[in-house]
Amino acid sequence: MVRVRFAPSPTGHLHVGGARTALFNWLFARKNGGKFVLRIEDTDVERSSQEMSFEILQALRWLRLEWDEGPTYQSRRLRLYRRMAERLVEEGKAYHCYCTREEIEERRRASGKKAWKYDRRCLHLSPEEKERFEREGRPKAVRFLVPPGVTEFEDLILGRVSVKNDEIEDFVLLKSDGYPTYHLSVVVDDHLMKISHVIRGADHIANTPKQILLYRALGWEPPRFAHLPLILGKDRKKLSKRHGETSVLAFKEKGIVSLAMINFLAQLSWSPGEDRDFYTMEELVERFSIDRVRKSNPVFDLDKLAWLNSRVLSSLPAEEIWPELFPFLEREGIGEEAEARKEWVFRVIDLVKERSRDLLEMASKIKRYLRSDFEYAGDALKKHWKEGAREGLRRLRQVYADLDSLDAARAEAVLRSLAEEMGVKAGKLIHPLRIALLGERVSPPIFDVVEVLGKDEVIRRIDRALRELPDV
Ligand code: GLU
Numbered sequence: 267m268v269r270v271r272f273a274p275s276p277t278g279h280l281h282v283g284g285a286r287t288a289l290f291n292w293l294f295a296r297k298n299g300g301k302f303v304l305r306i307e308d309t310d311v312e313r314s315s316q317e318m319s320f321e322i323l324q325a326l327r328w329l330r331l332e333w334d335e336g337p338t339y340q341s342r343r344l345r346l347y348r349r350m351a352e353r354l355v356e357e358g359k360a361y362h363c364y365c366t367r368e369e370i371e372e373r374r375r376a377s378g379k380k381a382w383k384y385d386r387r388c389l390h391l392s393p394e395e396k397e398r399f400e401r402e403g404r405p406k407a408v409r410f411l412v413p414p415g416v417t418e419f420e421d422l423i424l425g426r427v428s429v430k431n432d433e434i435e436d437f438v439l440l441k442s443d444g445y446p447t448y449h450l451s452v453v454v455d456d457h458l459m460k461i462s463h464v465i466r467g468a469d470h471i472a473n474t475p476k477q478i479l480l481y482r483a484l485g486w487e488p489p490r491f492a493h494l495p496l497i498l499g500k501d502r503k504k505l506s507k508r509h510g511e512t513s514v515l516a517f518k519e520k521g522i523v524s525l526a527m528i529n530f531l532a533q534l535s536w537s538p539g540e541d542r543d544f545y546t547m548e549e550l551v552e553r554f555s556i557d558r559v560r561k562s563n564p565v566f567d568l569d570k571l572a573w574l575n576s577r578v579l580s581s582l583p584a585e586e587i588w589p590e591l592f593p594f595l596e597r598e599g600i601g602e603e604a605e606a607r608k609e610w611v612f613r614v615i616d617l618v619k620e621r622s623r624d625l626l627e628m629a630s631k632i633k634r635y636l637r638s639d640f641e642y643a644g645d646a647l648k649k650h651w652k653e654g655a656r657e658g659l660r661r662l663r664q665v666y667a668d669l670d671s672l673d674a675a676r677a678e679a680v681l682r683s684l685a686e687e688m689g690v691k692a693g694k695l696i697h698p699l700r701i702a703l704l705g706e707r708v709s710p711p712i713f714d715v716v717e718v719l720g721k722d723e724v725i726r727r728i729d730r731a732l733r734e735l736p737d738v
Contacts, residue, residue, distance in 0.1 A: 268300025269462045272326075272333070273452065275307045276318035279513035280325040282566060283467055283497050283505065286531045290494060291465045292331045293532070293554040303459055304336035307452070309445050311341070325514045329524050330547060338459075340451050347446035350454050350484065351408040351439045359483040360439055362406045363388040364399045383435040384409065405442035410449075410480060412436050417475040422492035423559050424468070429475040437476055449473065453480045461489050465556075468493040492556055494535055495563045505566050517571070521624030523590050525582070526575040534564040543577045576623045584615035587628075591615070594629035600636050607636070613718050617710040634704050635719065638727050642735065646707035650697035652738055658688065659698045663728045672721035674713040681713075702731035 272288040274280065280288075295302035304326070308314035323337065340347075354360035365388060374382045389411065391399075399406070412435070418428040439450040446454075456464060471493050481488040499509035511517070517527055529544040537560070538545070538553040545553065579587065588608070595604045604611045614635045615628070622628035634640045642651075665680050666672060681699070685692045700712050703724065709715055716724050 267460075267462065268295060268298040269303060269460050270295050270300060270465055271303040271305050271336075271456070271459065271461050272331075273305045273307050273455075273466075274322050275310065275313075275448075276315060276322055277310060277313040278318060279515065280322045281505075281512045282514065282531065282534075283512075284322075285325065285329065285514045285527075286497070286534055287466055287494060288326060288331050289329070289528060289531050290535070290556075290559070293551055294463065294465060294556060295334075296551040297554045300462070301334040302331075303338075303461070304333035305338045305455060305459070306336075306340065307448065308339055308341045309344070309347075309448070309451055311445065314341070321515065325518075328515070328518055329528055335459075338455070340446075340455065343451070343455070344445065346458075347451050347454055348440060348444065351446070351450060354410070354439065354483060355408055357483075358411070360408050360410050361389050361436075362396075363409045363438070364391075364404045364406050366405075386436060389436070407438050407442045408440040409436040410439050410476075410483070412476075412479060413483075417478050419474060419478055419488070419491055421471075421474075422463075422490060422556050423495070423561060424471070424493055427471065427474070431475075431479070434476055434479070439480075449476055449480060453477050453484070453486075456489060457481065457484070457486045463490045463492060465492045465494065468496050492559070494559065495561060497534060498563045498565050500565060500567070502563075502565065509566065510568070512566070521594060521626035521628070522571065522575050523578055523582070523587065523625060526571065526578040529578065530571045530574050533570075534566070535560050544574060544581075572623060579622055579624070579628065580620045582619070584612035584619070587615055587619065587625075588612070591625050591628060591632075594625045595632065598629045598633045600629075600633050603636050604632070610718075611636070617714055617718055621708075621710065634706070638723070638730060640705045642701060642705040642731075643707060646701050646705065647735070649707060650701055651735060654690065654694060655698040655701075655738060656732065656735070658690065658695045659702060659728055660732060661688070662695055662699060663725060663732070666721065666728070667725055669721070672716060672724060674711075674717040677716040677724075678713040698731075699728075701735075702728045 270291040272291050274284055292302050294300070306319050306322070308319065319337070326333070351360060355362065370384065373385060388409070412431050415431050416428060417431055418426065421427050437449060438447050440446055474491055474493070478488045497505045499505050505512060514527065518524070525544065525546070528547065528550070532550055536554070536558055538558065592601065592604070595601045611632065614632050618628055618631040622631060661684060662681060665684055666677070669676060669680065681695050682692050685695050696712055700706070700709050703709070703712070703715055703719060719727070
């Protein structure tokens with residue numbers, strides 16, 4: 267049974283790297299009929315917060331990476347980790363360490379070595395020294411006693427990894443404040459939660475041998491491991507804040523649609539080898555395979571995300587765009603009106619989606635359809651509100667008003683015959699009409715706009731333009 271987990275530490279926003287990890291775990295679970303478990307690794311009390319946990323859940327929900335179990339909070343399982351640490355001490359596989367941070371720092375400095383490892387001073391304490399420390403009530407940590415030998419594993423993405431144990435320090439399992447370190451809690455939980463595959467970022471690769479040693483010491487079978495290559499910025503350095511916004515919810519705020527984000531994250535490290543821009547969630551699941559995950563470090567490219575977003579927006583049916591668009595309509599102050607005329611707004615979405623880079627832009631375009639009190643754009647007036655425009659628009663109003671209904675084909679036919687009659691090019695009527703209807707220089711095909719607005723509204727908007735626009 268495949269069981270994978272996403273185990274974020276709520277010490278910051280969910281970033282692109284974490285979201286990619288979550289996505290690949292989710293895809294792997296769905297593809298293999300397994301379970302996707304969510305675990306919040308909040309044992310670093312100082313740096314973790316409830317707000318961040320909540321925000322991470324929100325981001326996962328937005329991406330539609332629904333989990334089957336959890337969230338389990340590690341901070342509620344502290345007793346379990348302590349018990350395991352003590353068990354290892356009793357079995358001689360770990361030992362108490364009374365060294366303070368300052369003492370360790372001092373010995374590190376004195377050694378002059380960069381790669382100094384803990385010198386096992388507390389492993390060799392005499393019973394008297396130990397007793398004295400205990401009497402003094404010195405705080406103590408628990409350190410793992412790294413056994414001799416070599417630790418190897420077969421990474422599903424990176425291949426064979428092999429580390430000499432004497433390069434590994436006797437790492438801390440339980441800190442002197444009684445909180446477990448990441449190594450202890452992650453191994454205990456992955457085992458107890460029956461995790462079959464650990465899929466995580468390559469920044470954890472150095473942790474894996476330590477964790478495998480810990481599994482063995484506890485008498486447990488380690489899971490399989492797959493480490494996803496690090497994401498780089500355009501300068502080919504590890505992606506960080508310096509490269510600008512990388513928090514997933516910040517992209518949501520900017521009007522990125524979740525399916526674009528998902529495809530962007532998927533394509534950061536994986537490709538189904540087909541010539542397509544994007545896939546639905548179902549299609550991704552169908553095609554996903556860990557063998558096709560690339561080993562090379564992907565470069566985070568915001569232009570690619572923007573491009574994918576406009577591709578996804580222009581292809582999605584209006585009703586699928588709607589739920590993610592709605593908060594942006596509310597922000598424009600047209601939420602209620604849009605909700606009340608939802609079916610009609612769907613038609614508007616279908617008109618504007620080709621030209622919308624993001625949901626912010628889409629919402630502001632839709633506002634011009636819902637509300638006729640928009641401002642006329644200066645560049646549009648400058649270019650197309652010229653001599654003859656008013657007269658053309660006035661006559662067009664007349665012929666449109668005489669029709670009993672106004673669909674795109676009729677609107678176009680009568681406009682063209684009017685232009686002929688007036689001896690002008692159709693553009694001389696089309697541009698002023700566009701200004702009257704939407705107030706902008708560019709728009710979707712104008713006769714489609716006429717049809718969607720409907721005859722009465724078209725006449726109303728032409729009247730407003732004739733009334734408000736300056737004489738030229
Ligand atoms: N809490 C760890 C992190 O956020 C999880 C690492 C792991 O997946 O083992 O990096």
